[in-house]
Amino acid sequence: MPASSLDQVVSLCKRRGFIYPGSAIYGGLANSWDYGPLGVELARNVKQQWWEAMVYRRDDIEGLDSGIILNRKVWKYSGHEGGFNDPLVDNKESKKRYRLDHLLEAQSAATLQKLVELIRMKTKASEIDTAPDKLINGLVHALFDLKSSAGELLTQAKIVDPETDEPGNWTEPRQFNMMFSTQFGVTADEENKVYLRPETAQGIFVNFKHVAETSRRKPPFGVAQIGKSFRNEITPGNFIFRTREFEQMEMEFFIPPPPYAEGERTDDEWHAHWVNERFNWYTDLGVSPERLRKHNHPKEVLSHYSKATTDIEYRFPGSLGFAELEGIANRSDFDLTAHSREVPNNTEARERLKLPPNPDSVENLTFFDQEKKQHIVPWVIEPAVGVARPMLVFLCEAFAIELVDELPEADAKRAGEQLAAYLKSVEKSENLDDGDKKAIVDYGRQLAAMEIGKALPQVSALLELKGATRIELSKKLKGLVDKLIETNYRTVLKLDWRLSPIKVAVFPLKKNEDNIVTLARKVRASLAAHWRTVYDDTGAIGKLYRRQDEIGTPYCVTVDFESLKENTVTVRHRDTMAQERVAIHDLVPFFSRKFSHPAHCREA
RNA sequence: GCGGGUGUAGCUCAAUGGCUAGAGCUUCUGCCUUCCAAGCAGAAGGUUGUGGGUUCGAAUCCCAUCACCCGCUCCA
Numbered sequence: 001m002p003a004s005s006l007d008q009v010v011s012l013c014k015r016r017g018f019i020y021p022g023s024a025i026y027g028g029l030a031n032s033w034d035y036g037p038l039g040v041e042l043a044r045n046v047k048q049q050w051w052e053a054m055v056y057r058r059d060d061i062e063g064l065d066s067g068i069i070l071n072r073k074v075w076k077y078s079g080h081e082g083g084f085n086d087p088l089v090d091n092k093e094s095k096k097r098y099r100l101d102h103l104l105e106a107q108s109a110a111t112l113q114k115l116v117e118l119i120r121m122k123t124k125a126s127e128i129d130t131a132p133d134k135l136i137n138g139l140v141h142a143l144f145d146l147k148s149s150a151g152e153l154l155t156q157a158k159i160v161d162p163e164t165d166e167p168g169n170w171t172e173p174r175q176f177n178m179m180f181s182t183q184f185g186v187t188a189d190e191e192n193k194v195y196l197r198p199e200t201a202q203g204i205f206v207n208f209k210h211v212a213e214t215s216r217r218k219p220p221f222g223v224a225q226i227g228k229s230f231r232n233e234i235t236p237g238n239f240i241f242r243t244r245e246f247e248q249m250e251m252e253f254f255i256p257p258p259p260y261a262e263g264e265r266t267d268d269e270w271h272a273h274w275v276n277e278r279f280n281w282y283t284d285l286g287v288s289p290e291r292l293r294k295h296n297h298p299k300e301v302l303s304h305y306s307k308a309t310t311d312i313e314y315r316f317p318g319s320l321g322f323a324e325l326e327g328i329a330n331r332s333d334f335d336l337t338a339h340s341r342e343v344p345n346n347t348e349a350r351e352r353l354k355l356p357p358n359p360d361s362v363e364n365l366t367f368f369d370q371e372k373k374q375h376i377v378p379w380v381i382e383p384a385v386g387v388a389r390p391m392l393v394f395l396c397e398a399f400a401i402e403l404v405d406e407l408p409e410a411d412a413k414r415a416g417e418q419l420a421a422y423l424k425s426v427e428k429s430e431n432l433d434d435g436d437k438k439a440i441v442d443y444g445r446q447l448a449a450m451e452i453g454k455a456l457p458q459v460s461a462l463l464e465l466k467g468a469t470r471i472e473l474s475k476k477l478k479g480l481v482d483k484l485i486e487t488n489y490r491t492v493l494k495l496d497w498r499l500s501p502i503k504v505a506v507f508p509l510k511k512n513e514d515n516i517v518t519l520a521r522k523v524r525a526s527l528a529a530h531w532r533t534v535y536d537d538t539g540a541i542g543k544l545y546r547r548q549d550e551i552g553t554p555y556c557v558t559v560d561f562e563s564l565k566e567n568t569v570t571v572r573h574r575d576t577m578a579q580e581r582v583a584i585h586d587l588v589p590f591f592s593r594k595f596s597h598p599a600h601c602r603e604a
Numbered sequence: 605g606c607g608g609g610u611g612u613a614g615c616u617c618a619a620u621g622g623c624u625a626g627a628g629c630u631u632c633u634g635c636c637u638u639c640c641a642a643g644c645a646g647a648a649g650g651u652u653g654u655g656g657g658u659u660c661g662a663a664u665c666c667c668a669u670c671a672c673c674c675g676c677u678c679c680a
Contacts, residue, residue: 007673011615014614014615015614015615015630021671021672024671028653028670028671028672029671030670030671030672031672088605088677090605090606090677097605097606097676097677098676098677099677099678102677174605178678199680229680231678231680233678233679234605234676234677234678235605235676235677235678236678237672237673237674238673241680242678242679242680246680247680248680249680250680297679309679311679311680319674323679324679324680325680326680327679327680384680385680386680387680388680389680404640404641466674475617478616478617479616479617482616482617482629483628483629486628486629486641487641490640490641507639509637509638509639510637510638511637512635512636512637513638538631538632539641540637540639540640540641540642540643541637541638541639541640542639542640542641542642543640543641543642544639544640544641545639545640545641546640546641547641549640558639560638560639561638562638570639572639572640577640579639
């Protein structure tokens with residue numbers, strides 16, 4: 001049972017030190033987050049698993065760590081400096097904002113024709129290519145060049161707001177630069193202006209030749225990189241899901257370009273291969289395939305560099321729902337061609353990819369095909385993912401609130417009655433939107449039909465539905481449920497051990513018994529040489545277990561009186577709460593077996 | 605950036621415009637405790653998001669601002 005609401009996970013993260021709001025003591029900084037003691041371990045483990053799967057376990061991928069700041073020309077020729085600045089316009093009446101090209105695409109042919117005429121009148125002889133595939137692009141550029149009068153023309157042409165189906169009152173198109181800029185050197189002159197990378201991929205492309213030559217690689221081969229990237233997102237949010245500073249794990253896989261001979265693996269096949277590889281990475285680490293899906297982007301919405309893109313999406317709890325986790329793009333020969341000075345078929349490729357010539361580069365990013373006896377620009381398949389998203393997925397997926405003992409009959413009865421009373425009150429309520437009301441009642445009925453002990457952990461998710469807390473009884477219900485959860489349930493993160501921030505926790509059964517404490521500390525030290533191990537004695541044994549459950553520690557070791565005589569300890573398993581007796585001198589081999597193979601972590 | 609909502613202790617919540625802003629949980633200290641959030645005693649934790657204003661008096665009313673949540677444009 002994964003988390004039933006994102007808030008449960010967010011709350012756990014803040015409470016236990018996975019993730020804190022950034023710059024909190026100064027009132028915060030919008031959508032920025034700092035990773036605490038446990039968060040940093042989890043993030044490291046996610047990156048470690050990715051690196052192992054992508055680099056170590058394969059023999060066709062190398063690693064790289066390029067700069068966050070690159071020569072500005074990298075971004076000029078990659079298309080980010082121009083292409084990512086999609087002009088946006090606002091409808092002053094409906095307050096809706098649109099990307100200019102998207103807005104124009106939604107207009108009728110007649111409206112566009114009218115707009116073309118208006119622009120021609122305004123700019124006298126200016127040429128707009130009215131060929132169907134170039135019209136929108138031409139209009140966007142023409143309008144943008146017009147600056148201040150463009151909004152007026154849009155309004156005059158009666159450009160329709162897709163939301164309201166009425167002609168809008170439009171602002172001038174405004175450019176939104178997604179890249180962070182800073183200065184490279186102590187003076188803030190224009191020539192010192194540089195950008196923080198919006199993706200790590202370009203650092204790989206510009207190093208293509210270096211890596212290929214120094215590691216003696218030929219396509220197919222890949223280069224992987226993990227590092228921070230920065231984008232001035234228009235709408236960051238949803239906890240760590242979208243932030244302006246974020247860490248990426250990207251791999252560029254270089255393959256021979258088409259045409260392909262009989263039996264040769266094609267770009268589409270490589271693309272499909274990587275989609276599957278990446279999908280399996282998640283399921284291997286414990287994500288249920290039921291909550292994962294692949295989503296192919298329709299041609300119209302593809303990025304400027306992409307021939308095809310497939311997203312792996314995860315169904316997050318609550319209102320976020322299915323959202324993009326990872327993108328696997330077929331970037332074709334776009335990037336390597338863009339950064340090459342001159343290569344065979346250069347003109348053809350540049351025309352096909354709508355790329356300008358590149359007199360600034362000193363390199364041709366090609367490999368020499370011995371069979372074909374010519375220089376060839378490889379194609380690229382790119383699986384790219386942010387570190388935070390898988391982290392959030394693993395947390396959501398591992399999160400569980402479990403009944404420890406059976407719920408006392410009186411409490412169970414009371415909870416059932418409260419829930420029924422609440423639902424009745426919702427149905428009768430008049431200050432709820434019909435849709436909201438239906439959503440609450442439907443979910444509520446579903447819970448009411450369940451065994452009450454299993455339903456209670458989901459009541460908090462029920463009360464997070466829109467409008468749910470507007471009902472007076474919701475507070476009473478929440479109060480009761482919170483109390484019952486606190487006493488009868490345990491929160492447990494059933495993380496795959498490879499992801500767990502702490503692998504083993506060691507406790508003394510009694511903290512005021514010096515011999516036990518000393519031995520427990522010794523045991524911790526011996527295990528810490530191998531795995532992330534902590535010692536804790538600031539509570540009764542039951543509390544210590546629950547604490548570790550909440551942060552996903554797979555095993556706890558307890559030193560007791562018997563340990564002093566027999567040199568054995570209790571090992572307690574997170575998922576089953578089962579205990580077994582293990583000799584102290586056997587602990588390292590014992591955990592080596594447990595932590596040697598992924599299957600061991602799923603014995604429960 | 606726009607529209608809507610929310611801001612009281614680490615968390616969940618109290619407090620008619622009126623006494624030193626309270627309670628439970630958490631955290632910490634001491635005692636106790638032989639395996640699943642036990643008990644006892646104590647402590648810490650707040651410029652009520654921030655800054656103004658109205659008032660004899662503001663957590664409460666008004667204005668501004670900041671942050672978060674839900675939508676829109678973004679797509680790792």
